[in-house]
Amino acid sequence: MKKIKMNFNLPMAILTIGMAVFTITSCQEDALTDKDKNDMQLTQDQANGKRDQNARYGGGICFPVVEPGRIVRVPFGFDCINNWGGCNRYYVECLPWLDPCALIPCGIEWRDPWIIYEKFREIPEDFESFRDAGQIEIDPSNTMAYFPVNDHVLGMQFYEEWEHSLSQDKLHLRTSVVLDDETASDYGLAGNVLPAGIYPVIFNEKNGTFNAFTSVNKFPVKYDRPITQIIPGDFDGSLNLLLKDFDLKEHPESVVIEEDIELYVVEPNLSDNIEGVYAISPNLYDLTLVFKGDPNPQPSKFDPTPTPLKIRIEEEIWLNEEIASLLNIEPFLIKPENVHQAYDEEADVLRVTILR
Incomplete structure (x- = not known):
């Protein structure tokens, strides 16, 4: 019997074409998958970033109310008189609908308040009033607004001069201010205390805001x-x-x-x-x-x-x-x-x- 001679050229060609089509399809699928993954990752990152931002700035602009006091000796013990000193009392109110990064972009690298002052002191009119934006009524003699700058600097916006502590060019914290945990967490701060000291102020004459920049440290x-x-x-x-x-x-x-x-x-x-x-x-x-x-x-x-x-x-x-x-x-x-x-x-x- 004569053996049938097989021709392997056709099946090989079909196999080659099939492998090529499979490879191209696989590459396209891989490319689409990578693109989808990248898009999904980008969306996820944006969502996470938004969530992180909402978590960091969830408290909005915080308005700490300070009730200054001074320890004095009285006939039957101690008392606290209305002056800046060692028995200050604090409570905080936050407005969630205001952007705390409206004045200065959050996260800038300058960690020295005086460097920030030098960068922005020529444009005081750019500092908008959070009080006016939120249309809120406060007592400017003991209330100011916190706004974040970065993890080592916190902004403080005042609405009038404070005797013994605030003028148009400087803020003098005579005692360290210990922040509550929620404020420190919301603003992503690296510490929970504003150390006593002298800090720069940028005064916007148009809207009457005093914008101070304070250092943030860990306590003690x-x-x-x-x-x-x-x-x-x-x-x-x-x-x-x-x-x-x-x-x-x-x-x-x-x-x-x-x-x-x-x-x-x-x-x-x-x-x-x-x-x-x-x-x-x-x-x-x-x-x-x-x-x-x-x-x-x-x-x-x-x-x-x-x-x-x-x-x-x-x-x-x-x-x-x-x-x-x-x-x-x-x-x-x-x-x-x-x-x-x-x-x-x-x-x-x-x-x-x-x-x-």
Whole structure:
């Protein structure tokens, strides 16, 4: 029998064409799949970004209301008077429909408030009023608006000057402001405290807004400042006498650690129980005196038992230039109404804050 001779050319051609068609189809499907995946990923990223943005800025513009206070000694204990100082009270109201990034694009890289000030100070008219945009009524004497700049800088919009703290060119936080967790989270901040200090302000004369930029840190805050130990000779409770007759001893390695609003711990000197009076300037503006041990106070008719809460200022007195120079601050006039104090019985420390 004659063997049939098979011709493999046709089946091979069909196989080749089939493989080619399969390959092209597969490539198209892969390409479409990749495109679909990319589109889906882009959509997902946009959705996630929108969700993240909504999560970050879900609180809208926050309006913190500050009720300033000052701790004073009264006949039957302590009281808080209406002045800027150590017993401030805060509560926050947020408006969700306002864009917190309307003034300055959120997420810019500048982390120094003064750099932001230099970049935007020539265009103050670009700073719109959140109060006007939201058509809300607030008390401008104790209310301002937060707006985020980036994770290390928070903007604060005021609507009039605040005595002792806000002017058209600077904001002076005399005590650190501890933010609530929700505000810090909503604005994506890297910390929860605005440290005491001097910050820049851009004033928009057209709408009357004061736009300040403050640093954001984690709490507690450390201030690397030289600390001067004042050794009084015969202290009788008078600041006038203390600042007039003193010896100085500088402690350049010491730092001030702010553990709570108006609660300062000086390291390493006080931890070594070295008695004396320590002068510090946590914000390079005001003055704080920390008394370790009994500053020899005098009894009063209201309190026959002497306690370290009897720092007196007999009359206005200028801060000594030598102390001011060591603390790197300008000498200023000390007035009775700007001096307040608190005694930490557990630590046996008296803290006297003197506001400029």
